Amino acid sequence: MTALLELRNVSRSFGGIHAIKNVSLTIEPGQILGLIGPNGAGKSTLVNVITGVHPASSGKILHKGDAIEHLKPFQISARGIARTFQVVQPFPGMTVVQNVMAGAMFAAGISSMAEARKVAMAHLAFTGLAPLAERPAQQLTLANRKRLELAKSLAMDPHILLLDEVNAGLNTTEVEQALDLIRSIAARGISIVIIEHLLKVVTGLCSRIIVLHHGELIADDPTAEVMRDPRVIEAYLGSRFAERQMVRP
Amino acid sequence: MTRLQLSLVLVATAILLAMPLVGGNYVLRLATIMLMYATLAMAWNFIGGFAGYPSFGLAAFFGLGAYAGGVVQSTGVSIALAWLAAVAVGTLFALVLGFILLRLRGSAFAIATLVVTEVLREVTNGWTGLTGGGMGLNLPFFGWSPSALSAFFFYAMLALTAVTFVTTFIVAHNRLGFGLTCIRQNEDAANIVGIDTTRYKIYAFTLSGGFAAATGGIYASWIGYIEPGDVYDVLFSIKPIVMVLLGGMGTVFGPIFGAVAFLVLDEVVWRSFLELNTGILGLLIVILILFLPAGLASFDVRSLWRRAVTP
Amino acid sequence: MILFQYLSNGLILGGLYACIAAGFSLVWGVLSIINLLHGSFIVLGAYIAFFSYTVLGIHPFVSVITSGIVLGALGYVVQLGLINRVVAQSVLVTLILTFGLELIMNNAMLVAFSANYRKVILEHSLGVVEIGNIFIPLDRAASTLIAFLLILALWLCLRLTSIGRAIVAVRFDREAALLMGIDVKRTYAITFALGGAMAGAAGSLLSVSFPISPLSGPLFLSKAFVICILGGVGSVPGAALGGLIFGMLESFGAIFFGSEYALTLSFVVLILLLLVRPHGLLGVKGF
Numbered sequence: 084m085t086a087l088l089e090l091r092n093v094s095r096s097f098g099g100i101h102a103i104k105n106v107s108l109t110i111e112p113g114q115i116l117g118l119i120g121p122n123g124a125g126k127s128t129l130v131n132v133i134t135g136v137h138p139a140s141s142g143k144i145l146h147k148g149d150a151i152e153h154l155k156p157f158q159i160s161a162r163g164i165a166r167t168f169q170v171v172q173p174f175p176g177m178t179v180v181q182n183v184m185a186g187a188m189f190a191a192g193i194s195s196m197a198e199a200r201k202v203a204m205a206h207l208a209f210t211g212l213a214p215l216a217e218r219p220a221q222q223l224t225l226a227n228r229k230r231l232e233l234a235k236s237l238a239m240d241p242h243i244l245l246l247d248e249v250n251a252g253l254n255t256t257e258v259e260q261a262l263d264l265i266r267s268i269a270a271r272g273i274s275i276v277i278i279e280h281l282l283k284v285v286t287g288l289c290s291r292i293i294v295l296h297h298g299e300l301i302a303d304d305p306t307a308e309v310m311r312d313p314r315v316i317e318a319y320l321g322s323r324f325a326e327r328q329m330v331r332p
Numbered sequence: 333m334t335r336l337q338l339s340l341v342l343v344a345t346a347i348l349l350a351m352p353l354v355g356g357n358y359v360l361r362l363a364t365i366m367l368m369y370a371t372l373a374m375a376w377n378f379i380g381g382f383a384g385y386p387s388f389g390l391a392a393f394f395g396l397g398a399y400a401g402g403v404v405q406s407t408g409v410s411i412a413l414a415w416l417a418a419v420a421v422g423t424l425f426a427l428v429l430g431f432i433l434l435r436l437r438g439s440a441f442a443i444a445t446l447v448v449t450e451v452l453r454e455v456t457n458g459w460t461g462l463t464g465g466g467m468g469l470n471l472p473f474f475g476w477s478p479s480a481l482s483a484f485f486f487y488a489m490l491a492l493t494a495v496t497f498v499t500t501f502i503v504a505h506n507r508l509g510f511g512l513t514c515i516r517q518n519e520d521a522a523n524i525v526g527i528d529t530t531r532y533k534i535y536a537f538t539l540s541g542g543f544a545a546a547t548g549g550i551y552a553s554w555i556g557y558i559e560p561g562d563v564y565d566v567l568f569s570i571k572p573i574v575m576v577l578l579g580g581m582g583t584v585f586g587p588i589f590g591a592v593a594f595l596v597l598d599e600v601v602w603r604s605f606l607e608l609n610t611g612i613l614g615l616l617i618v619i620l621i622l623f624l625p626a627g628l629a630s631f632d633v634r635s636l637w638r639r640a641v642t643p
Numbered sequence: 644m645i646l647f648q649y650l651s652n653g654l655i656l657g658g659l660y661a662c663i664a665a666g667f668s669l670v671w672g673v674l675s676i677i678n679l680l681h682g683s684f685i686v687l688g689a690y691i692a693f694f695s696y697t698v699l700g701i702h703p704f705v706s707v708i709t710s711g712i713v714l715g716a717l718g719y720v721v722q723l724g725l726i727n728r729v730v731a732q733s734v735l736v737t738l739i740l741t742f743g744l745e746l747i748m749n750n751a752m753l754v755a756f757s758a759n760y761r762k763v764i765l766e767h768s769l770g771v772v773e774i775g776n777i778f779i780p781l782d783r784a785a786s787t788l789i790a791f792l793l794i795l796a797l798w799l800c801l802r803l804t805s806i807g808r809a810i811v812a813v814r815f816d817r818e819a820a821l822l823m824g825i826d827v828k829r830t831y832a833i834t835f836a837l838g839g840a841m842a843g844a845a846g847s848l849l850s851v852s853f854p855i856s857p858l859s860g861p862l863f864l865s866k867a868f869v870i871c872i873l874g875g876v877g878s879v880p881g882a883a884l885g886g887l888i889f890g891m892l893e894s895f896g897a898i899f900f901g902s903e904y905a906l907t908l909s910f911v912v913l914i915l916l917l918l919v920r921p922h923g924l925l926g927v928k929g930f
Contacts, residue, residue: 134524160526172521174514185514188507190526196506239526386735432914438734439677443868444913450865451907458904566861570742577739607754614746621740622728 086145087112087274088133088164088243093142093152095125095132102128103298105142110243110276115269117285117306118278120295121318126278127169129295130245134166135159160190165241167232169248169278173220179231180216183207186238203238210234210264226257233264244268246277250284262288286310294318337585348490352483360482364554366595367489368547372572373579373587374496375543380573381582382509383536384516385434388569389445390544392452395563397422397545398552399456402469405553415549422545423538430537434530437519446566453564468559471552485554492550496543497588503539504584512536513582567610574617578627583642586627593628651777653894654887658787659849661886663863664870665794665879666841672877673814673834674730679741680721681867682860683748684714684839688846689855690752693761696850703763703847704789710843718839723832730831745860752857760854786848791883793844797837798879810834814877862906869909873916 086109093106103125110116118126131137133144135156144152146162154162165186174182183203184196193199207213210230215223223231229249236244246265250258262284269275279285285292285306292309294302296318302309309315351363372390379387401418405411433444456463463469474481503509511532514522522529552558571594572587579590597616605612620627667681678684688710692703701709721744729736769781801807812820813830821827849855866889874885889909896908 136524155528156523157526157528160524166524168521168524172518172524174517174521176517177513181510185510185522185525185527188510188526192526194507196510235525380735386733386738388738439671439675439738440872442734442738443677447865447868447906447910447913450861451910454904454907458901570739573735573739577735608750610746611750611754614743614748614750617739617743617746618725621736621743622725 086110087147089143089145090133091143091145093129093132093144094140095128095137096140101298103132103295106295106298106300107142108293108300108303110274112242112274113269113272114274114291115265115289116274116276117289117292118276118295119280119282119285119292123297124295125298126295127247128298130166130247130276130278133159133245134164157189160239161192163239163241164243164245165190165236165239166245167229167236167247167249169251171225171228171232173223173228173231173235175219175221177220178217179212179220179223180204180207182220182231183234183238186235187240190239190241203234206234206238209237209267225252226260229253229261230264233268237268241273243274243276246275248278248280250279250281258284340585352479352486357479357482360486362595362599364482364486364489366592367486367493368551369572369575369595370588370591371489371493371496371547372544372568373575373591374493374500375540375547376572377500377540377576377582377587378503378512378536378543379533379540381576381586382503382512382516383533384512384582385533385537386438386442386573387445387537387540388442388566388573389429389448390540390572391564391566391568392445392449393422393426393541393544394548394551394568395449395452395456395560395565396425397548398558398563399463399469399548400545401549402471402552402558403462405471406469408472411553414553415546418549418552419542419546422548423542425545426538426541427534429541430534434533434537446569449564449566449569453560456560456564463560466560468557469552471556471558473556485550488550489547489554492543492546497584499539499543500587501584508532508535516582567613570617571613574620577620578624580627580642590627645776647775648777649894649898650891651779653891655779655783655787655890656893657887657890658790659845659852659886660866660870660889661794661883662790662841662845662848664867664874664886664889665797665882666838666845667864667867668871668874668876668878668882669797669810669841670835670838671871673810674722674726674831675734676726676730676737676741677734677868678835678838679738679745679864680748681838681842682862682864683745683752683857684718684842685846685849685863686752686855686857686860687717687748688714688843689850690756690761690846691843692847692850693763693855696763696765702765703851704785706847706850707789707793707844710847711840712843714843714846715836715840718842719832719836721839722835723828726835727828727831749857749860756857758856758858760856762854763850765851780852783852786851790845790848793841794879794883797841800837801879806830806833810837865906866909869906869913872913 088110090106090108093103094101095103106129120126128137132139135154135158139152142152143150146164151159151162174185180200180203183206184199187193187199187202193202204213204216207216210233212227212230212234215227220231250261253261265275265277265288277288289306292304292306293300294309294315301318302312302315304312352360355363372394376387376390379385397418400421401414404417405414429448433441436444457465459465511527514525514527515529515532519529548563575590575594576587578593579588580586663685667678670676670678691710691713692706695701695706695709696703725744726740729740765782769785771778771780801811809825809830810833812823812825813827817827870882870885870889873888874881892909892912893905896905900908
């Protein structure tokens with residue numbers, strides 16, 4: 084069976100700096116993957132390369148068997164690969180519902196504005212933002228802006244969703260709510276790759292974890308094994324933390 | 333469209349259609365100029381207002397249309413064909429130029445479009461064989477009476493303004509307008525959300541260039557004599573921008589209201605100061621920018637204005 | 644050989660063009676403002692030199708200092724009083740503002756000086772020297788030399804003085820500069836003043852070799868723009884390099900196309916450059 088998304092020896096350099104080196108991995112339908120690594124490990128770069136924001140310096144990226152490494156961002160979005168930004172990127176002057184309509188109209192290809200609005204409202208309801216539909220996007224709290232970003236991505240009708248530090252800046256309650264939302268998204272059959280610093284999120288949510296360090300992939304295993312992997316522990320976790328995490332049920 | 337807007341449109345249309353019958357040549361001439369600037373303002377609005385790309389090159393297309401139309405007309409061909417030539421040349425040039433220049437953002441784009449105007453003027457000036465160079469281009473006269481001519485060109489400009497308006501309306505209410513607005517507000521997000529930003533920007537730029545060129549074509553035939561310095565005048569780039577700033581960027585009615593407001597001010601205030609004409613225009617612009625950040629909507633008629641202007 | 648004559652012409656022109664562009668480039672790089680007044684600043688500098696010479700007998704090279712001071716002060720006041728209010732807003736707004744100001748200034752100069760071209764005719768011209776087969780008009784050569792000295796002075800100022808380094812800091816990262824306690828508003832004003840001073844000085848230098856009129860303002864502006872794109876915006880060495888290249892282009896272009904097509908030719912080069920190397924020849928790094 085062809086993997087949903089496959090990366091083969093993907094590298095990306097900026098000038099002399101190798102942001103990611105020889106990364107190979109596959110993503111299957113219905114998985115929730117964690118992508119972890121210290122700051123500067125290349126996690127965001129990887130997402131940028133997959134979504135076409137930066138072209139890969141070398142390597143291949145295959146989506147359902149088709150090569151996509153040379154496609155532009157809008158083409159990759161249309162194929163069903165969506166992402167959220169670490170620093171949220173709304174359309175500030177537009178209302179919440181209009182923001183989501185943008186996703187429906189373009190990436191999901193809905194040509195009628197009325198139809199797009201209906202779809203947008205449905206996604207707003209799903210993410211709990213329906214009461215705020217007519218608010219200008221710039222008036223939203225940070226937590227709601229993150230939800231808006233999610234709703235917009237969902238409106239793009241993706242089957243792969245890349246979440247870049249979606250919990251940054253949220254308090255504990257907000258993080259819990261965000262996790263519930265992510266689980267319900269996964270329940271719809273969408274594969275999710277979540278870049279995270281909060282390890283409790285990653286261990287609680289993901290069945291499989293990918294670890295990047297200095298641009299290289301140093302682990303790609305089920306969660307429990309990654310937590311025990313000495314290279315990962317050394318690079319990122321610290322042994323005492325790993326032990327503490329393993330004790331929890 | 334709201335009821336208020338629809339009634340405004342109907343009243344305005346009625347007045348305009350009746351004008352040649354009730355107005356004298358002077359009024360008609362004024363109205364024709366107003367229509368011309370309204371069209372130019374709407375033309376700029378596609379790329380500057382909707383897409384948010386500050387093009388300072390409207391005069392380039394205006395001049396190009398004037399000369400394309402003028403040169404074709406001088407060969408003796410019908411005026412309609414001349415005007416078609418103007419539109420064709422303007423649109424094609426916009427397509428090519430847009431493809432090259434729209435990769436630039438912000439200031440670089442603005443000044444690059446400004447320089448294009450200068451370059452076209454230089455080239456037109458030098459190509460004496462085709463354009464008459466600095467001696468100008470004389471356009472054949474129909475042999476109609478002055479009032480018939482005034483009425484003819486008034487209706488021609490009115491037709492163009494109507495077409496531009498309808499196009500603006502359609503664009504504002506469909507995917508293209510929505511996409512352009514997204515591009516204006518956050519181009520990176522627009523890319524990610526699935527908008528082919530390059531293509532959309534080129535559409536906007538081409539619409540802007542095509543309509544400006546059409547206006548130039550009609551202008552050339554109307555005035556009867558054009559020189560490179562007349563039509564490749566940076567003021568044809570700047571005034572429409574000021575009008576749109578005045579009336580409301582990226583809206584359907586804003587450019588028209590802005591054009592009317594600007595030209596009324598023009599007639600009333602500084603026709604009397606011939607020598608200081610441009611200086612006073614400059615002063616108005618400075619005041620507009622520094623003290624009226626939302627254009628005319630900055631005044632107390634704010635909510636009424638906004639209701640009137642946003643579809 | 645005639646090639647060397649054109650080279651020499653190009654070099655001399657290049658120096659003057661570099662001076663025209665340096666101040667413009669600095670303002671653009673630091674404030675992100677394209678100063679449409681720049682052309683008129685140059686023209687005013689030229690007029691100061693013209694009148695200083697015809698009325699007071701002061702040589703234009705000395706006027707370089709006076710026009711530098713006058714235009715520097717003017718730039719400082721305009722920036723602090725007017726432009727500063729919109730400096731954070733969109734490119735459209737700042738461009739339209741400087742355009743409005745330029746209309747006022749241009750109109751004022753037209754009324755004050757009329758559109759007629761004036762020429763500084765030096766009583767004691769340095770004459771022309773012949774080296775090999777190359778004719779070098781010494782007044783122009785001296786202008787170019789002074790132009791290069793001015794650019795060097797500007798560059799040194801940016802590197803060595805504290806205000807210079809504040810300007811560089813603001814250019815690279817405004818937020819960080821603020822956090823370091825740099826008075827960004829004052830830095831902007833000084834940058835604009837420096838831009839004005841360079842323009843005024845350039846104008847005085849130009850007055851020796853070229854006729855002056857308020858009508859030439861826009862042309863200087865266009866050329867300054869092209870030079871900035873050639874050399875990299877915000878970079879003083881870039882402006883120097885861009886100016887030299889532009890001077891060469893104009894000199895050699897005159898052979899094939901005639902001098903009226905100078906701007907067209909440079910624009911074509913510009914477009915090619917934008918497609919191939921959008922950050923200019925020296926890139927973002929050259930400062």
